[in-house]
């Protein structure tokens with residue numbers, strides 16, 4: 515899938531295309547990443563891409579025209595027919611939070627996107643109103659730019675694409691996945707069996723597949739009930755919690771949310 519990114523810092527993306535398992539997504543062409551330097555579309559004598567905010571206040575605002583010119587160039591290059599255009603996305607604290615559901619829907623639709631990374635105080639609202647289809651947030655905190663959000667999102671999409679993770683099934687066992695009923699993953703252990711006096715849970719050493727699956731489900735329920743009771747509630751609503759599991763959950767106290 516082709517993904518275009520408008521950014522003032524294209525170099526930030528390079529290492530993430532070369533390292534770790536997601537490198538395969540780029541090497542194989544499963545993700546074709548095109549980076550567009552916004553400065554190449556700067557206008558006027560001073561070739562600026564930002565200016566002072568109307569109404570005063572700190573910082574600078576990214577101007578609408580260079581962004582529009584970059585977007586026009588990308589759309590021409592993608593040459594997609596009307597009605598099949600990839601969504602134009604801005605990363606923003608005002609956007610909807612990125613979730614597993616959103617990422618996996620995107621990975622399976624294989625449609626591509628045009629991503630815009632903000633900097634400074636953000637982007638002239640008129641550009642957003644005119645050209646942007648969706649706004650995505652990495653969480654309730656403020657970054658200095660959209661690049662880290664874009665890289666995080668790309669990593670999450672890439673690992674879901676076929677052939678990227680070594681074991682084809684391994685993301686099925688990850689947190690938030692429907693095959694875990696949207697719960698959090700269980701704890702993991704590796705050798706040695708005893709480390710600093712602490713032994714790996716007996717069930718995991720038993721070689722008994724049913725006992726291992728039961729242990730993992732139990733732990734997954736406990737971990738999720740403690741730290742993300744909202745995910746338990748969602749699993750309950752979709753009918754994924756058995757009466758016996760309800761009995762277990764009644765004994766687990768959730769951690770106060772910070």
Ligand code: SAH
Nearest residue numbers: 605606632635636651652656657659660663
């Ligand atoms: N004044 C803005 C923050 C601007 S931060 C506000 O208070 O909402 C500069 C840029 O970083 C933003 O335009 C956006 O592209 C990016 N950014 C900051 N926090 C983000 C977050 N939580 N998720 C996604 N992008 C974010």
